[in-house]
Amino acid sequence: MTHAIQIHQAGGPEVLQWEQVEVGAPGVGQVRLKQTAVGLNYIDVYHRTGLYPLPLPFVPGMEAAGIVESVGGGVSYLKPGDRVAYASAIGAYAEARLIAADRVVKLPEFIDDRTAAAMMLQGMTARYLIRDIYKVGPGDTILIHAAAGGVGLIVCQWAAALGATVIGTVSSDEKAALARANGCHHPIIYTREDFQARLLEITGGEKLAVVYDSVGKDTFMKSLDCLRPRGLMVLFGSSSGPVPPLDLTLLSQKGSLLVTRPTLATFVATKTLLEENSADLFDAVGSGKVKIHVNQSYRLKDTAQAHRDLEARKTTGSTVLTV
Numbered sequence: 001m002t003h004a005i006q007i008h009q010a011g012g013p014e015v016l017q018w019e020q021v022e023v024g025a026p027g028v029g030q031v032r033l034k035q036t037a038v039g040l041n042y043i044d045v046y047h048r049t050g051l052y053p054l055p056l057p058f059v060p061g062m063e064a065a066g067i068v069e070s071v072g073g074g075v076s077y078l079k080p081g082d083r084v085a086y087a088s089a090i091g092a093y094a095e096a097r098l099i100a101a102d103r104v105v106k107l108p109e110f111i112d113d114r115t116a117a118a119m120m121l122q123g124m125t126a127r128y129l130i131r132d133i134y135k136v137g138p139g140d141t142i143l144i145h146a147a148a149g150g151v152g153l154i155v156c157q158w159a160a161a162l163g164a165t166v167i168g169t170v171s172s173d174e175k176a177a178l179a180r181a182n183g184c185h186h187p188i189i190y191t192r193e194d195f196q197a198r199l200l201e202i203t204g205g206e207k208l209a210v211v212y213d214s215v216g217k218d219t220f221m222k223s224l225d226c227l228r229p230r231g232l233m234v235l236f237g238s239s240s241g242p243v244p245p246l247d248l249t250l251l252s253q254k255g256s257l258l259v260t261r262p263t264l265a266t267f268v269a270t271k272t273l274l275e276e277n278s279a280d281l282f283d284a285v286g287s288g289k290v291k292i293h294v295n296q297s298y299r300l301k302d303t304a305q306a307h308r309d310l311e312a313r314k315t316t317g318s319t320v321l322t323v
């Protein structure tokens, strides 16, 4: 019998229940996966709490790696035994699952399952942030919040490799040291220092063309003040809570600013986009430009503890749930 974590009502980590589930055979266009490692992401917390509501009951989790066990009708690109991974497909907190074949990519030999489960969602997010939404390059200075987190550590390394100067916020000295060792030229401890004032000291008073803000409520307004006229605010998460409704006139007053609120789903919406994005990520990891730091690991059935630690800001880099 297969096990999965199920949620029957939104709430705290205690609503994550380890239960027996029926998986069944794959339908047309689907594959059945035996999963080996599952990725933990902040979006899993938004799903659990109901910030992003889903129909109940549901199996949370968006990302995992594993082996194709069987394929349904019309699936020619995958066969039993293929080693694969995916991101952005709800239902990942499970020992086995069915999934649409076009949501899955084959893994290159040099990426093990644990690394794959840790990197697909956060890595493809980092990729669209710095290659699609804004093309980071030499001469750019960027601000990335939560620089020692999962997405943060990947953005720091990749943006530095592209020649940018990286300023990143973190909540502790240990996280500052980790971010610095991974491409963040100027960590700012935003729980102690005013990050906007410190950023202007670092840049000699220059504001930035782009800011990446995943913290949300606690940082958003000050992040806007780090942008130069016509600068781009990329609000891509709400770890501290959602940003309250905004009077758009503020954007003109602050210098014709641009704001986008992207989601990975848009950037991997088709099989072609998913393959382009993941291939770029595999190259970045394979070439050594980006190292995936799996700094925490929990048994899948202990996912509630993983959620507690993530929300308490105890984690750094990526976290994997082992099956």
Ligand SMILES: NC(=O)c1ccc[n+]([C@@H]2O[C@H](COP(=O)([O-])OP(=O)(O)OC[C@H]3O[C@@H](n4cnc5c(N)ncnc54)[C@H](OP(=O)(O)O)[C@@H]3O)[C@@H](O)[C@H]2O)c1
Pocket: 040, 041, 042, 043, 121, 122, 125, 146, 147, 148, 149, 150, 151, 152, 169, 170, 171, 172, 175, 214, 215, 218, 236, 237, 238, 239, 240, 241, 262, 263, 264, 265, 310, 311, 312, 313, 314, 315, 316, 317
């Ligand atoms: N839109 C998208 O496509 C997309 C895709 C992936 C992730 N995201 C977003 O990107 C962010 C990072 O995701 P992740 O999975 O890599 O998580 P993470 O960065 O590893 O963990 C979240 C971090 O946010 C910081 N934080 C600041 N205030 C917080 C608070 N009040 N409570 C909890 N954490 C707080 C903490 O770092 P410090 O202790 O250093 O402050 C914490 O470690 C999340 O907001 C997530 O929703 C968005």
